[in-house]
Amino acid sequence: xxxxxxxxxxxxxxxxxxxxxxxxxxxxxxxxxxxxxxxxxxxxxxxxxxxxxxxxxxxxxxxxxxxxxxxxxxxxxxxxxxxxxxxxxxxxxxxxxxxxxxxxxxxxxxxxxxxxxxxxxxxxxxxxxxxxxxxxxxxxxxxxxxxxxxxxxxxxxxxxxxxxxxxxxxxxxxxxxxxxxxxxxxxxxxxxxxxxxxxxxxxxxxxxxxxxxxxxxxxxxxxxxxxxxxxxxxxxxxxxxxxxxxxxxxxxxxxxxxxxx
Numbered sequence: 001x002x003x004x005x006x007x008x009x010x011x012x013x014x015x016x017x018x019x020x021x022x023x024x025x026x027x028x029x030x031x032x033x034x035x036x037x038x039x040x041x042x043x044x045x046x047x048x049x050x051x052x053x054x055x056x057x058x059x060x061x062x063x064x065x066x067x068x069x070x071x072x073x074x075x076x077x078x079x080x081x082x083x084x085x086x087x088x089x090x091x092x093x094x095x096x097x098x099x100x101x102x103x104x105x106x107x108x109x110x111x112x113x114x115x116x117x118x119x120x121x122x123x124x125x126x127x128x129x130x131x132x133x134x135x136x137x138x139x140x141x142x143x144x145x146x147x148x149x150x151x152x153x154x155x156x157x158x159x160x161x162x163x164x165x166x167x168x169x170x171x172x173x174x175x176x177x178x179x180x181x182x183x184x185x186x187x188x189x190x191x192x193x194x195x196x197x198x199x200x201x202x203x204x205x206x207x208x209x210x211x212x213x214x215x216x217x218x219x220x221x222x223x224x225x226x227x228x229x230x231x232x233x234x235x236x237x238x239x240x241x242x243x244x245x246x247x248x249x250x251x252x253x254x255x256x257x258x259x260x261x
């Protein structure tokens with residue numbers, strides 16, 4: 001069965017979608033059949049993979065609310081072994097429409113259960129909030145990756161996610177694990193970034209990835225061309241960082257012991 005990994009942070013601007021899109025492409029490049037589920041109504045992951053959210057129908061909304069089979073919605077990305085479950089702005093309405101439905105926290109879990117035997121990895125890109133959509137993303141997950149920007153409020157945001165995961169374990173009986181935190185937008189010339197990195201590793205030993213994603217112009221430009229960093233600038237620092245990160249995710253997912261830094 002495939003590994004289901006949710007990328008989550010209630011703060012915006014942490015590089016969550018950039019990480020989801022580019023982790024997916026490097027997993028696929030390493031021979032892992034990979035699906036990216038875009039759970040964000042902003043649909044940035046969908047557009048970053050050269051799809052037009054306003055024109056895609058059916059999409060994730062129709063599966064979550066209308067019961068359309070996921071097999072009928074998944075699209076190819078043009079990259080061998082890499083598929084996307086597209087989103088659209090319609091998904092914003094799902095948070096309201098699901099409130100009165102039974103097992104509303106498990107709607108995405110049921111969808112993923114139909115797909116996980118087809119893929120080695122299923123990645124879920126959550127919206128920047130802790131609402132019902134994000135809750136669905138966490139309940140569907142085996143493990144959670146938390147992209148963390150190198151700034152003062154990083155540890156506070158990380159702590160809130162960890163508390164939410166604990167609540168899911170206690171109240172919804174889902175054994176969701178935290179795979180780790182990924183440091184993003186790192187600038188080694190910035191003293192604050194170096195300090196935050198040190199403090200995160202000290203406060204969460206063994207749960208901060210070795211890979212660190214730098215501030216990189218190519219990473220910022222690639223989505224505007226509807227491309228991953230693998231396609232746009234494979235020799236850039238950002239591309240090398242995501243390649244290292246994909247290697248680390250594969251290693252950890254295989255059961256290799258975490259190294260406490």
